[in-house]
Amino acid sequence: MAMLASLATLLAAGCSDDEATDDGGTIRPLETEGASASGTGSGSASGSGSASASGTAASGTAPSGTASSGTAPSGTASSGTAASGSASATGITVDTSVTVDDPLVEEAAMQYTEYVRGQTDLIVSDATVFTDAVRANDIEAAKAAYAPSRQAWERIEPIAGLVEDIDVAVDARVDDFENEDDPAWTGWHKLEYLVYDVGDIGPESGATELADQLDADLATLRETMSTTDIPASAIPVGASELIEEVSGGKLTGEEDRYSGTDLWDIAANLDGSQAAFETLEAAVEAKDPDLVERIEAGFEDADALIETYEDGDGYQPFDELTEEDSDAFKTTLGSLAEDLALVSGVLGLE
Amino acid sequence: MTVDRRTFLRGAVASGATLGVGACRSGDDASPPTSAPGDRTDTTGSTDPDARNGPANLGGGGGGGGGEYLEFEGRHQTGIAAPTTEDGLLVAFRCTASDRDELAAMFQALTDESRRLMTGEPYEEREPAFPPLHTGHVGNPAPAVNLSVVTSVGASLFDDRFGLADRRPRDLVKMPFLANDRLDPQRSHGDVLLTIASGHEDVNLFALRQLMRVTRSSLTLHWMLEGYNRRTEARKGEAGVRNLMGFVDGTSNLDHEDTAAMDRYVWVADGDREPAWATDGSYHVVRVIRMLVEFWDRTKLSEQEALIGRRKETGAPLDGDAELDVPDYDADPDGALTPLDAHIRLANPRTTKTDDDLLFRRGLNFSRGFDRDGLLDQGLAFASFQRRMSQFLNTQERLAGEPLEEYIRPQGGGFYFALPGVTDSTGWLGQGLFA
Numbered sequence: 001m002a003m004l005a006s007l008a009t010l011l012a013a014g015c016s017d018d019e020a021t022d023d024g025g026t027i028r029p030l031e032t033e034g035a036s037a038s039g040t041g042s043g044s045a046s047g048s049g050s051a052s053a054s055g056t057a058a059s060g061t062a063p064s065g066t067a068s069s070g071t072a073p074s075g076t077a078s079s080g081t082a083a084s085g086s087a088s089a090t091g092i093t094v095d096t097s098v099t100v101d102d103p104l105v106e107e108a109a110m111q112y113t114e115y116v117r118g119q120t121d122l123i124v125s126d127a128t129v130f131t132d133a134v135r136a137n138d139i140e141a142a143k144a145a146y147a148p149s150r151q152a153w154e155r156i157e158p159i160a161g162l163v164e165d166i167d168v169a170v171d172a173r174v175d176d177f178e179n180e181d182d183p184a185w186t187g188w189h190k191l192e193y194l195v196y197d198v199g200d201i202g203p204e205s206g207a208t209e210l211a212d213q214l215d216a217d218l219a220t221l222r223e224t225m226s227t228t229d230i231p232a233s234a235i236p237v238g239a240s241e242l243i244e245e246v247s248g249g250k251l252t253g254e255e256d257r258y259s260g261t262d263l264w265d266i267a268a269n270l271d272g273s274q275a276a277f278e279t280l281e282a283a284v285e286a287k288d289p290d291l292v293e294r295i296e297a298g299f300e301d302a303d304a305l306i307e308t309y310e311d312g313d314g315y316q317p318f319d320e321l322t323e324e325d326s327d328a329f330k331t332t333l334g335s336l337a338e339d340l341a342l343v344s345g346v347l348g349l350e
Numbered sequence: 351m352t353v354d355r356r357t358f359l360r361g362a363v364a365s366g367a368t369l370g371v372g373a374c375r376s377g378d379d380a381s382p383p384t385s386a387p388g389d390r391t392d393t394t395g396s397t398d399p400d401a402r403n404g405p406a407n408l409g410g411g412g413g414g415g416g417g418e419y420l421e422f423e424g425r426h427q428t429g430i431a432a433p434t435t436e437d438g439l440l441v442a443f444r445c446t447a448s449d450r451d452e453l454a455a456m457f458q459a460l461t462d463e464s465r466r467l468m469t470g471e472p473y474e475e476r477e478p479a480f481p482p483l484h485t486g487h488v489g490n491p492a493p494a495v496n497l498s499v500v501t502s503v504g505a506s507l508f509d510d511r512f513g514l515a516d517r518r519p520r521d522l523v524k525m526p527f528l529a530n531d532r533l534d535p536q537r538s539h540g541d542v543l544l545t546i547a548s549g550h551e552d553v554n555l556f557a558l559r560q561l562m563r564v565t566r567s568s569l570t571l572h573w574m575l576e577g578y579n580r581r582t583e584a585r586k587g588e589a590g591v592r593n594l595m596g597f598v599d600g601t602s603n604l605d606h607e608d609t610a611a612m613d614r615y616v617w618v619a620d621g622d623r624e625p626a627w628a629t630d631g632s633y634h635v636v637r638v639i640r641m642l643v644e645f646w647d648r649t650k651l652s653e654q655e656a657l658i659g660r661r662k663e664t665g666a667p668l669d670g671d672a673e674l675d676v677p678d679y680d681a682d683p684d685g686a687l688t689p690l691d692a693h694i695r696l697a698n699p700r701t702t703k704t705d706d707d708l709l710f711r712r713g714l715n716f717s718r719g720f721d722r723d724g725l726l727d728q729g730l731a732f733a734s735f736q737r738r739m740s741q742f743l744n745t746q747e748r749l750a751g752e753p754l755e756e757y758i759r760p761q762g763g764g765f766y767f768a769l770p771g772v773t774d775s776t777g778w779l780g781q782g783l784f785a
Contacts, residue, residue: 327446331568350479
């Protein structure tokens with residue numbers, strides 16, 4: 001969650017919708033069912049041409065709100081508009097200052113929005129397998145479901161984490177609290193601690209309540225994301241932040257310290273980053289094919305590394321990671337992060 | 351002049367004490383008698399201590415930093431024999447390049463960036479949708495503060511990964527445990543060592559970040575140490591700097607401007623029974639030596655001086671009156687004036703036989719907090735450059751068991767080989783390794 005600031009800033013910048021801006025850039029869970037939005041990310045990607053190249057156009061249109069989402073593909077073209085629509089209607093904070101005159105980028109925004117929504121659906125269903133096991137006080141079943149339950153979350157974490165307070169509620173590590181007994185500590189890692197370290201998820205442990213809370217928080221996430229259009233400018237940032245997530249905190253094994261399932265999370269982070277980049281690949285290819293080649297090679301190298309740790313449907317325990325492979329991850333991901341950091345610039349996504 | 355001199359710890363590791371990077375170059379006892387008496391001054395510094403002090407306009411960029419931009423090209427890497435500076439940074443990396451081509455690309459990137467940094471070539475300012483090409487914290491370009499980057503390689507680079515085994519300098523091995531050592535593997539060795547030195551720590555950190563950015567795909571941090579040398583006014587030949595034991599350090603170091611001495615003692619030459627590519631490079635030893643400073647501060651002055659072999663205040667040898675006086679051990683065969691096991695006497699006995707072992711020292715004082723016993727973690731990052739590893743090893747062997755060991759504890763560092771310089775605009779560091 002540490003990495004979210006820049007994304008949040010990105011999404012918040014330029015938002016002209018008052019109700020959405022005062023929270024520092026996070027997306028607010030809906031309080032009212034959004035009128036507009038209704039996502040349809042898929043719409044016709046085309047519209048394009050119109051694309052008011054002028055950088056300012058978008059912010060101008062934002063306030064009018066309605067221009068938005070559904071119509072985005074057409075008219076104003078900018079991905080910013082798509083976002084702005086939903087902003088006014090749903091309380092979501094998004095960047096409306098960005099204009100994009102590239103139909104490929106517009107298409108990417110819709111594709112990625114769809115991807116994110118698909119993942120949030122998965123998050124809810126996969127988490128339920130885990131929380132059901134917890135409620136059933138079945139430790140072995142809970143262990144089997146823990147790492148899988150986080151996969152979809154880890155694929156879109158930088159985006160999902162923008163929903164106000166959600167990241168802290170569901171994914172905080174104990175380091176953010178006084179100690180393990182702090183009642184404010186909730187979410188996956190608190191349950192991980194009870195399942196793997198304490199070994200007690202019985203009636204007195206509070207696990208059931210934590211499981212219920214996790215389900216509720218993730219339901220809120222899904223609901224919010226179902227009406228949020230992800231602006232194109234957020235895609236490269238999200239792709240980068242997933243890599244930063246791995247580089248800054250996962251190669252140490254601190255994320256899943258009780259279960260040792262960090263390699264699952266790493267694989268999902270890579271997966272999600274690649275999925276995000278791929279939506280933009282055609283647009284980047286048109287402007288800087290060498291960059292695409294480097295990024296693809298970077299993902300291939302990273303995939304090759306993580307694949308050697310595959311074990312059945314999942315991954316080996318973190319402590320199996322050799323020092324040599326840890327180094328290889330550091331340089332491979334470091335290099336990938338440098339290249340992904342160029343995508344916004346290449347596409348002119350300020 | 352306030353300077354004192356002496357070397358001190360030269361021994362710590364070896365003979366001299368100075369560390370590596372920047373600062374002083376002096377050598378204490380290690381320097382040849384010819385240069386000892388009075389020649390040498392730092393060009394950058396002794397006469398004008400402020401020159402190496404930090405730039406007044408850090409952040410402004412573009413010169414005016416109180417120093418200059420250095421030449422990058424030369425037979426030898428410029429930073430090794432450049433005038434010493436106030437601040438230094440030692441950074442060792444592990445290399446993950448998957449083959450020779452990637453390794454070569456890394457050296458090329460390192461070369462280009464080092465050249466840019468040392469010569470003060472500004473970075474392009476890109477469109478705001480891109481991350482800036484430079485950190486921005488010292489201006490663009492960084493102020494002129496005598497920044498240098500020296501690239502050295504460790505013995506491990508010549509293992510079976512890159513097919514370079516037959517290119518290994520003859521005496522380059524992984525640094526063994528030497529007398530009194532408690533080497534921490536997390537702070538020792540490494541495939542590549544960068545020695546970054548300048549008049550300001552901010553500029554060193556700037557250089558490090560820029561260098562890491564272009565080598566991200568192949569180099570990962572292994573150990574790192576920041577150090578400094580506070581220069582005091584000094585005459586040529588005097589150390590101009592004290593170590594954290596309070597003694598002058600670097601009094602009779604080799605004079606970097608004395609070409610004959612540098613050729614004799616520092617640079618590998620054709621005919622040295624080294625691989626051809628190694629000519630103009632230099633064996634580079636780094637010893638991170640913790641000083642038990644609380645214990646030292648409770649030690650009688652007379653004992654401190656006997657342990658080192660010099661007067662603390664003046665830096666004079668125990669049989670002399672001034673820092674630049676050359677001790678006459680022949681006249682003191684029983685150690686009545688300078689104990690036979692005094693640090694400087696062991697490090698440089700000033701005999702014909704040991705005259706071949708002189709080292710070019712460039713050390714750094716360091717402080718990195720405190721340990722779990724609540725004791726300050728301070729010391730000297732000794733560094734020396736020499737033509738043959740035997741110069742260091744012989745010196746080290748003489749120092750083994752010295753009484754000063756009770757106060758010092760070598761904890762890290764390594765044996766490296768500083769690559770030959772780059773002599774034209776198309777050349778790159780390490781090119782000869784791949785020829």
